Amino acid sequence: MGGGRTRRMPRAERERQMLDAAVEIIARHGYTAASMDEIAELAGVSKPLVYLYLNSKDDLFTACIRREAAALTEAVRAAVRPNLPADRQLWDGVQAFFTYTAEHPDGWTVLHLQARTHGPRFAAEADAMRAEMTAFVTRLIATAALESPHSRDLSTREIEGLAAALIGAVESLADWTNTTPTATAAQASATLMNFAWSGLGNLMSGNRWAPPGAASAARP
Amino acid sequence: MGGGRTRRMPRAERERQMLDAAVEIIARHGYTAASMDEIAELAGVSKPLVYLYLNSKDDLFTACIRREAAALTEAVRAAVRPNLPADRQLWDGVQAFFTYTAEHPDGWTVLHLQARTHGPRFAAEADAMRAEMTAFVTRLIATAALESPHSRDLSTREIEGLAAALIGAVESLADWTNTTPTATAAQASATLMNFAWSGLGNLMSGNRWAPPGAASAARP
Incomplete structure (x- = not known):
């Protein structure tokens, strides 16, 4: 990249490069060990410019x-059409989720x-997203339950516990897809639906799992 | 605690107190922000004694x-009897898991x-445990699949993907139980089995979930 072209780059574009570099370095080394020198170098800018744009390592x-x-x-939002059946909404949502996380493993x-x-300030940012995803799944399960005479x-x-289980399954499958060389987003989506929605479907049909010899114990 | 009694305490007992304090402080503030001063104070010992016993913050x-x-x-191992059916082994295992994590939220x-x-050295320690749990669940699912004519x-x-989904569901339910005041280990166990084993049961019966209008797409 030539010096002249570098200087003419708009601020938004330059900032995007800094964030790209920071995401990559933080994913690789962890936030504590991530160095601002390395981030600046990968972004192709000086360290003072990173501080000028983003203020501090915490703000970055x-x-x-x-x-x-x-x-x-x-x-996920762009993939889901609220007028479709609950399982179709979940299918579209998880496909979009796994496609995005597979294409952006460092971001994930x-x-x-x-x-x-790394402390409550950063956790709150991620928790907000997780809460939104959980609310989406909770709503889908509640909708499906209302439509079934066996699960009213x-x-x-x-329902909240089931949503927590489903979100955890999605997160773990995203990790699995990103660390298993031949796994794909399409496989993760199919596995999630086979695992989760079939189980939920059983539940909606009134079929609960019960431990042997204690028929009611699996009912919270 | 009297000074005389403190000095007579055996090393193993003293070390246990230091680890108890470290787990509590690290869970509360995160490893980076956790202070050796605070850990020593909570353990009721001097900071040099913590370094003498555990060498460094990383080693601690x-x-x-x-x-x-x-x-x-x-x-988990103590609760599972390998001669029982796969779903019973999973039930016993998840009950033990949720009971332990609910009783030791900071450890979890x-x-x-x-x-x-916080870097590959520590991640490797946790990954070893997660790999063992995943292998256990993978074996149970494979056993159940072999026993079913529909799922050979x-x-x-x-099967690996299903195990990853199930482990993720377990982890998320452990988090949920520990952050939801009235949730219990028994409820988490029942929810997991209703969610996961019922779904697996459907799959074992040859009933896969399929997206509307694309009957084979849920098959990886």
Whole structure:
């Protein structure tokens, strides 16, 4: 990249390069070990310019988390059409989720792991996104339950637990896809639906799992 | 605690107190922000004694992760009897898991979040435990699949994906139980089995979820 072209680059574009570099370095080394020198070098700018644009390492991290959360949330939102059946909405949503996280593995690492473990300020940013995803899934499960005569007795607490389980399954499958060389977003989506929605479908049909010899114990 | 009694305490007992304090402080503030002064104070010892026993903050963190991983693994192992049916083994295992993590929420935070985000040395300790749990669940799903005429065609890849989804659901439910005041380990266990084993049961019966208008797309 020539010096002349570098100087003419608009601020938004320059900032995007800094965030790209920061996400990559933070995902690779962890936030604490990530060095502003390395981030500046990867972005092709001077370290003082990073501080001029983003103010501090903490502010840079916050900007990374916000950008990645907004992009992932927007990818899912754009894929889901609220007028379709609940399982179709979930299918479209998880496909978009796994496609996005597979294409942005460093962004996913920053959001899922780094943001949650370096103090409440950063955790709050990631929690907001996770809460939005959980609310989306909770609403889908509640909608499906209302439509089934066998599952109207699912308690709010139980639906919240099921949503927490589903979100955890999605997060773990995103990690699995990103660390298993031949796994794909399409496979992760199919596995999630086979695992989760079939289980929920059983539940909606009134078929609860029960431990042997204690037929009611699996009912919270 | 009297000074005389303090001096007579055996080394193992003193070390246990230091690890207890470190787990609590690391879970509360995160590893980076956790202060050795605060850990020593909570343990009721001098900071030099912590360094004498555990050598460094990194070694103290490693000792915490190892202890918590070993205790959780042992709790699950003690509950599972390998001669019982696969779903019963999973039920016993998840009950033990949720009971342990609900009784040791700080240990769970250290294992699930802190250990995975402060560099490869600590992540390797937590990954070893997660790999053992995943292998256990993979074996149970493979066993159940072999016993079902409808699911002999489940690929190894698909079984690995299902195990990753199930482990993620367990982890998320452990977090949910620890952050939802009235949720219990028993409820988390029942929700997991209703969600996961019922879904797996559907799959074992040859009932895959399929997206509307694309009957084969949910098959990886």
